[in-house]
Amino acid sequence: MVTSPPPDDPSVPPPLPAHRDPADAWVFADSGERYWGLYGAAGLLAHDPARGVLLQHRAAWSHFGGTWGIPGGARHLGESALEGALREAEEEAAVPRNALVPVAEHTLDLEIWTYTTVVARVDTPFEPEVADAESLSLAWVGIDAVTDLPLHPGLADAWPVLRTLLEARPALLVDTANVVGSVPDGWWRDRAGSTTALLAAVADAIASGLPGDPWGIEGGRVMPHVVAVLEGDARSAESALPVRAVKAERDGDSEIVAQASALASEGFAVTVVTSDRGLRARLPEGVRTVGPSWLRELLPG
Template sequence: MTAGDARPPTFTGPRDPGDAWAVGPDGTRMWGLFGSAGLLAVDRARGVLLQHRAVWSHYGGTWGIPGGARHEGESAVAAALRESHEEAGVPADALEPLFTRVLDLGFWTYTTAVAWTTHGFEPEVRDAESLDLAWVPLEEVDRLPLHPHFGEAWPLLRSMIRHRPALVVDAANVVGSRPDGWWKDRAGAACRLLDALAPAVADGLPAGLLGMDAHTAWPHTVVVLEGAAKAAAGTTAPRLEVARAGGTGDDEIVARVEALMQDDGGAPVTVATSDRGLRQRVEELGARSIGAGALRDVLDSRA
């Protein structure tokens, strides 16, 4: 179910409090008392998974994404995964999160969770909310009669779904931005940074930190260590890579930025450093930069 559906589905089991209308100050009704969410699954070979909506629904006969009302206490991403599984048989273990984008009407939100597929699967119609489900090549999406809300969002979504954003962290500069005794134990300070980054990267970072017009993003993150910090123990976390510089940390960061931009042309790359010279070097390559404090603020907010 998506924004403004004409009527709720028929429930055959216990009804969650979220399966109800949210009513705005002007009387506008949106389905999902706690908001709604949907999944835009992206198979980079076949396109995006779209749902041909049942004719009885609001904007019936149009194409959109599987989704529905969030349950009480349920995160938007969890709701998108649950609804897409219930409606289209999408297996959660076949998805890798990319970013989320939120439509916020004040009294109600709709979250689009975007994910890449990690292996192929075929969707299946599992309830009366779908006439059909199909993988649609990106260049053919605009040819379909799209649900108006999805149609409005599609141009921006399309511009961001081809590439995973990347974050390259100048560990020496980020660690050195705080006088916490790091100079006594550079490896230990690097370990603390990695320990803070791992869960943040796994849960998703604020997309604005990466220059994206979205809510949360899951970037490929490279932490560059140099000098004594290279003795820091590595960490195992999704999408988090530790690079130990053979020469200077700055040169390693520039090389990583060049490689990322070459290997995945068009991918947005952000470098976290307050070093002016390094920021100039990476920006000349087409990357963007943020200060060490901006990254620190995000990590501190999670502490």
């Protein structure tokens, strides 16, 4: 646990900084309830499999002071939930962005205001630091011990879904030949170019999260590990991070089966994008499938 020096009066908030962002203000509901952040808010639920989740003991003067929550705060104008959560976690707990791999998002939408929890896996272990007056302390808490603490009401309500997201390891395996060939848009004139465009669009979609339904996750969006299998003339296509392109040495179907087996053995919950019935029949037991239309409807543009 990391603890900050006690303030002179823990019930009195510190003065607002001179660089205060215009988004740092309350939104009021007709009922009189108030919510922090003109453009909504976001927080980070960092998960280290060896130590648990990073929680913040909130200062007495803060909203629901004395409870345990996660680092977070108001999103800036035009800022994505992911960027807002990472920025707030860095400002409040010195969480290094490059130590995390975002895996999912859960959003509470009250119409007048939203709060998005970004779930991220700790890829490089780090020690948090109390970096501002909003925290009494920071601690890694085992998943089974979270509900033993007096939680912020928002975290308490969302915890059942968030715990499901913590335990998920979603992977998306794309049969690019099948997806590209699902729309008669002239792809046959430039297979590599059409495949490059598809991979770029998939990368953009992942940044916003995909519906969790294919992985059996309700009420959340996921940022899966993505593998795209290339075959034939499309092998020269260029991949865009975070999509990992794999060039099939022989036929694409055999490579997809091999990749699905490898991912499943690593503990990933695998969903394959293909409409090929023959391929679907060859996939390992437990691997889910969705058709190309499911993916295409999620792509920007």
